Amino acid sequence: MKLKLIAILCSGIFLMTGCGGGSDSQSSADQGTPGGNNQNNESSEAQVLAKVETSSGIALRETLMEGIVDTLVYGMDEIGESIPCKTGSWKQTGTVITLDKCTGIFESEASAVANGSIDVSAGYNFQDLNLAFPDGTTQIIKGKLLSTDSEILTQFKSDQIDILVKEPNGKGGFQSVSYVLSDYQLDWTPQGAADIKNQVKGKVKSTGREGGDINIAFDNSATPYLFKTDAEGEVVGYPYSGVLNIQDLTDSTxxxxxxxxxAQNAIFKAIVKNKLLFDKTATWESLLEL
Known part of the structure; x- marks a missing residue:
């Protein structure tokens, strides 16, 4: 169930780009036509829906360790185990790890080429981690991630991680989109021999998206997700309890x-400006792919 940030996050951006592009051209064509207002309303509703879905997917992935934090932790685990690059190299000098055209460590399934440096003197300080993908997409990641791992708690914390993404815009060129993950804390706490509690809080802000900016907070501290674990302590399946709440920080309603x-489904509910947008059943898998 490991989902890669570049494959999922960008698919959400492309969805928003498509809606945004349709809205612009439709608005021009509708001027002076009897059905113009209805078509504009439909386009606006589609944009709202796409923005809600994209926000939900980002928040859920960072809650279930399927997003940018997972990408960074997985790569650092590989380095910690002295896994070599498939091509290129990485080396450690003192507390600084330097990657030079390294593949197979970060986003290996997406064939990312990693360059940059990481200071590991206190946590993981990504100073200028650059991930380049075959389609021309790039991610520049900066920020500090703290990791704690013990028998009673696995925790990841970050005051702020900045991700600058250059991606295809669907028009033959590229666009730059900025993402900021801030005030983030994810705790995995064992609950006896066969259960584990997932508690998260954080914020995501995105600018430059054709579908509109995103500014959300997400939290399940009061209603944590609970999971079953196997004999090795690994998480099994999807949550069997809990609620993740996502708040639009630009609109309290x-x-x-x-x-x-x-076991396979969640209740997915959205309220926009105090009006119910939808209240439906969705599979956990489909939500992670939004």
């Missing part, structure tokens, strides 16, 4: 919730 329903 717009909220999203993703609640446990059963």
């Amino acid at each position: 717009s909220t999203i919730s993703i609640s446990y329903l059963d």
Whole structure:
């Protein structure tokens, strides 16, 4: 169930780009036509829906360790185990790790080429980690991530991680989109021999997206997700309890919730400007792919 940031996050951006592009051309064509207002309303509703879905996917992935934090932790685990690059190299001098055209460590399934440096003197300080992908997409990642791992708690914390993404815009060129993950804390706490509790809080802000900016906070501290674990302590399947709440920080009347329903499904609910947008059942897998 390991989902890569570049494959998922960019698919959400392309969805928003498509809606945004349709809105611009439709608005011009509708001027002076009897059905113009209805078509504009439909386009606006589609943009709102796409923005809600994209926000939900980003928040859920960072909650379930399927997003940027997972990408960084996985890569650092590989380095910690002295896994060599498939091509290129990495080396450590003192507390600084330097990557030179390294493949197979960060986003290996997406064939990313990694360059840059990471200071590991106190946590992981990504000073200028640059990931380049075959389609021309790039990610420049800066920020500090703290990691704690013990028998009673696995925790990841960051005051701020900045990700500058250059990606195809669907028009033959590229666009730059900025993402900021801030005030982030994810705790995995064992609950006996066969259960584990997932508690998260954080914020995501994105600018430069054709579908509109995103500015959200997400939190399940009061209603944590609970998971089953196997004999090795690994998480099994999806949550069996809990609710993730997502708040639009630009509009206090717009909220999203993703609640446990059963082993494969969640209740996905969105309220926009105090009006119910939808209240439906969705699979956990489909939500992670938004």
